[in-house]
Amino acid sequence: MLVPVGFVVFVAVDVGWDVLGPLVFRPKIGELLVNTLLLVGCGVPLCTVIGVAGAWLVERTHLPGRSVWAILLAAPLAVPAFVSSYGWVSAVPSLGGLDGGLLVAVLSYYPLVYLPVLAAVRGLDPALEESARSLGLGGWAVFLRVVLPQLRLAIAGGALIVALHLLSEYGAFALIRFDTFTTAIVNQYQSTFAGPAANALGIVLASICFVLLIAEASMRGRGRYARVGSGAPRPAVRIRLGAWTAPVLAVLAALAILSLVVPGMSLLHWLVQPGAWDQRDLLPAFAQTIGLSVGGAVAATLVALPVAWLGVRFPGRLARGLEAAMYVASSLPSIIIALALVTVSLRLLPAVYQTPVTVIAAYVVIFLPRALVSLRAGLAQVPVHVEEAARSLGRTPLAAKLQVTLPLMAPAIGAGAALVALGCANELTATLLLAPSRTRTLATQFWSASSSVDYARAAPFGLLLIALSIPAVAILLANARKGTTR
Amino acid sequence: MTSLTVDGITKTLGGSRVLHDLSFAVPAGRRISLVGASGSGKTTLLRLIAGFDRVDAGRILLDDQVVSSPERQVPVHRRGVGYVAQDGALFPHLTARRNIEFGLPRGTDRRRLAREAAELAGLDDRLLSRYPHELSGGQQQRVSLARAIAPSPRVVLLDEPFSALDTGLRVHTRQAVIAALEQAEMTTVLVTHDQEEALTFGHAVGMVRGGVLEQVGSPSEVFNSPVDLGVAEFLGDAVTLSGTRVGDAVTSVLGLIPISHDRTSTNAAHVSVMLRPSQLSLTTGGIAARFTIEALRTAGQYTHVTARRAADRIVFPVPTVVALPLRPGDSVDLDVNGGGVVYDA
Numbered sequence: 001m002l003v004p005v006g007f008v009v010f011v012a013v014d015v016g017w018d019v020l021g022p023l024v025f026r027p028k029i030g031e032l033l034v035n036t037l038l039l040v041g042c043g044v045p046l047c048t049v050i051g052v053a054g055a056w057l058v059e060r061t062h063l064p065g066r067s068v069w070a071i072l073l074a075a076p077l078a079v080p081a082f083v084s085s086y087g088w089v090s091a092v093p094s095l096g097g098l099d100g101g102l103l104v105a106v107l108s109y110y111p112l113v114y115l116p117v118l119a120a121v122r123g124l125d126p127a128l129e130e131s132a133r134s135l136g137l138g139g140w141a142v143f144l145r146v147v148l149p150q151l152r153l154a155i156a157g158g159a160l161i162v163a164l165h166l167l168s169e170y171g172a173f174a175l176i177r178f179d180t181f182t183t184a185i186v187n188q189y190q191s192t193f194a195g196p197a198a199n200a201l202g203i204v205l206a207s208i209c210f211v212l213l214i215a216e217a218s219m220r221g222r223g224r225y226a227r228v229g230s231g232a233p234r235p236a237v238r239i240r241l242g243a244w245t246a247p248v249l250a251v252l253a254a255l256a257i258l259s260l261v262v263p264g265m266s267l268l269h270w271l272v273q274p275g276a277w278d279q280r281d282l283l284p285a286f287a288q289t290i291g292l293s294v295g296g297a298v299a300a301t302l303v304a305l306p307v308a309w310l311g312v313r314f315p316g317r318l319a320r321g322l323e324a325a326m327y328v329a330s331s332l333p334s335i336i337i338a339l340a341l342v343t344v345s346l347r348l349l350p351a352v353y354q355t356p357v358t359v360i361a362a363y364v365v366i367f368l369p370r371a372l373v374s375l376r377a378g379l380a381q382v383p384v385h386v387e388e389a390a391r392s393l394g395r396t397p398l399a400a401k402l403q404v405t406l407p408l409m410a411p412a413i414g415a416g417a418a419l420v421a422l423g424c425a426n427e428l429t430a431t432l433l434l435a436p437s438r439t440r441t442l443a444t445q446f447w448s449a450s451s452s453v454d455y456a457r458a459a460p461f462g463l464l465l466i467a468l469s470i471p472a473v474a475i476l477l478a479n480a481r482k483g484t485t486r
Numbered sequence: 487m488t489s490l491t492v493d494g495i496t497k498t499l500g501g502s503r504v505l506h507d508l509s510f511a512v513p514a515g516r517r518i519s520l521v522g523a524s525g526s527g528k529t530t531l532l533r534l535i536a537g538f539d540r541v542d543a544g545r546i547l548l549d550d551q552v553v554s555s556p557e558r559q560v561p562v563h564r565r566g567v568g569y570v571a572q573d574g575a576l577f578p579h580l581t582a583r584r585n586i587e588f589g590l591p592r593g594t595d596r597r598r599l600a601r602e603a604a605e606l607a608g609l610d611d612r613l614l615s616r617y618p619h620e621l622s623g624g625q626q627q628r629v630s631l632a633r634a635i636a637p638s639p640r641v642v643l644l645d646e647p648f649s650a651l652d653t654g655l656r657v658h659t660r661q662a663v664i665a666a667l668e669q670a671e672m673t674t675v676l677v678t679h680d681q682e683e684a685l686t687f688g689h690a691v692g693m694v695r696g697g698v699l700e701q702v703g704s705p706s707e708v709f710n711s712p713v714d715l716g717v718a719e720f721l722g723d724a725v726t727l728s729g730t731r732v733g734d735a736v737t738s739v740l741g742l743i744p745i746s747h748d749r750t751s752t753n754a755a756h757v758s759v760m761l762r763p764s765q766l767s768l769t770t771g772g773i774a775a776r777f778t779i780e781a782l783r784t785a786g787q788y789t790h791v792t793a794r795r796a797a798d799r800i801v802f803p804v805p806t807v808v809a810l811p812l813r814p815g816d817s818v819d820l821d822v823n824g825g826g827v828v829y830d831a
Contacts, residue, residue: 407579
């Protein structure tokens with residue numbers, strides 16, 4: 001898991017400052033840095049505002065049709081960013097630059113803030129707000145001084161994920177011709193084949209990631225965010241929007257149109273063009289996508305299982321360190337992870353270079369947290385007493401785990417594996433770099449056609465990618481609507 | 487039937503000593519309750535007997551077999567203990583019947599043995615097809631007990647199994663469990679923080695405090711002659727008075743009280759004498775000891791009466807029905823029935 005982190009350090013040391021310095025401090029890097037920072041600096045606040053407002057509206061107001069809006073606000077997550085970008089660029093060919101990048105990115109990624117905040121809002125204890133009101137605070141003051149601080153972890157976590165996605169996204173920005181570090185790295189890699197320039201860019205990108213990770217960790221603070229009192233919490237009282245109902249509905253409708261209808265209509269338009277479905281590689285691409293995704297899901301689950309076990313049953317420095325390493329590694333842009341695996345496989349394990357093994361290894365590094373979070377939650381719900389009871393009834397430690405704990409964890413294992421598999425199915429950047437030359441996945445075929453402006457040929461792949469993503473979004477939304485208290 | 491011997495065990499967890507040189511024995515087929523406050527180490531003790539943790543010093547024997555010592559640890563699954571956890575720890579993915587059958591060896595008539603264990607635990611056959619979440623708290627605990635006793639374990643360990651139940655259900659379930667264990671003649675260890683439960687459950691009661699077994703004996707012995715005032719007050723309401731020893735009695739604000747048990751370590755004249763409130767009878771118009779009622783505080787079935795005589799003040803509970811006619815300022819007389827336990831003042 002630490003291969004990508006080690007790779008960044010290794011490259012910096014191996015290449016040396018004499019080579020790296022001129023590569024880092026050149027006008028092109030400055031331009032990319034400005035683009036990337038503007039993208040993150042504008043995109044993250046916009047996603048946060050939309051995500052928080054959306055969660056608040058569906059959970060705490062009498063918004064008409066709020067259960068439908070709850071789904072519609074999460075739905076853009078089912079449209080991979082590069083498919084959304086394709087929809088926009090094929091509908092509005094002049095779209096490009098920072099404006100275009102921001103539009104596509106915000107519409108694709110705001111649900112990453114919306115979902116955790118939705119879960120956090122559901123977990124809020126309304127008694128705290130009532131106490132604040134009884135102490136003389138008005139509605140806005142309660143929101144700013146009581147509610148918002150309790151949502152801080154969810155907002156910071158969601159914002160971090162958005163920022164990391166913005167840093168690592170390749171397909172969406174390449175399609176609308178907006179240069180970021182990631183698009184530049186892929187371009188460098190494809191032209192110079194893992195040359196020092198690509199690695200230098202990678203170091204800068206990884207450094208930005210580390211800064212973001214540290215910033216998010218420092219924001220968590222020492223406060224406790226779980227409900228402290230005993231007894232069952234009451235449901236919160238919803239606010240009437242009154243005269244604001246119509247404007248709010250108009251904004252939400254505009255958001256749904258921009259994030260779902262425009263890419264959707266564009267996709268439909270290309271789907272009905274002649275030749276769209278007349279492709280021989282549609283089924284093989286689907287089969288290979290399923291094969292690689294299932295492989296990634298199984299491998300990630302097997303790696304995550306002992307880590308989750310350690311984290312839940314034996315929490316301590318070792319477990320925390322191990323988990324942290326996994327989160328840090330997976331938070332690196334997939335292009336860095338891919339470059340690391342290319343370097344390692346070429347230097348140390350040439351037999352696995354450009355084989356499904358490296359692709360699956362990359363999937364494990366990238367998507368492991370999805371499996372880990374799910375397994376951890378599942379295992380935490382199996383009381384250790386149950387396993388002890390099995391042991392007192394004559395089962396060996398392994399038999400107790402297999403016969404009692406594992407069946408009880410099955411739904412969590414299934415959900416985690418499904419989320420990993422669906423992430424793998426949509427993964428583009430690492431797959432492009434690492435897959436064997438004859439590999440055809442839905443994402444790579446979509447990319448190949450759309451980057452050649454063959455939008456009709458790309459459309460069926462895009463449709464299948466969306467269809468594959470829907471179950472993952474349904475799982476995420478269901479989890480968020482269960483509510484959490486952290 | 488198997489006897490249990492706990493011989494001088496010591497256990498340290500996270501740098502602090504949880505149990506210290508703790509010893510007791512349970513004859514085959516008998517029941518012992520270990521009572522103590524939260525954090526006294528009683529659950530740790532149960533886990534050591536079960537084999538979930540290792541002892542640092544001392545031994546645990548089932549009959550003559552050492553199952554725990556610093557050198558030897560028989561694994562839980564080979565130890566033959568039935569364990570009933572506080573929450574029942576039923577397997578949520580299995581029906582009640584499958585839960586009970588879980589510990590029964592292959593090749594046996596599991597269905598029949600499970601039914602017999604269920605009957606013993608007072609479980610209706612119709613409940614056995616239900617999943618744990620479809621059972622009430624009391625039913626869940628009975629399934630848990632049936633599961634524990636079905637494989638005929640050498641020892642049954644009960645970790646506060648009734649604490650999650652409401653009062654009425656707790657008494658009912660406790661009686662059912664005692665009847666089942668009595669019939670199965672199982673050697674049993676119960677840990678609890680409820681003194682009433684401890685005193686009614688076992689043939690013997692052990693008081694655990696700060697990781698030390700302060701006293702062990704029959705319920706009446708421990709209740710009527712606690713080793714110190716702390717144990718006395720933990721096991722039930724106590725009225726403590728100061729007095730002066732006069733031969734086999736103590737003179738006190740309540741007059742001359744015979745000494746039933748002497749727990750003093752010296753022959754000092756000044757002593758404390760402990761009485762149970764049930765030994766006090768409250769009358770009006772008598773001559774035994776005239777007190778003035780200062781305050782009355784009703785707590786359901788009992789009312790705590792604060793009574794004063796000159797500089798002496800005593801607080802004791804009386805049945806609320808007895809206290810109903812009383813008002814602050816009333817004069818009452820208190821008689822003492824039986825003797826008191828004396829301790830160093």
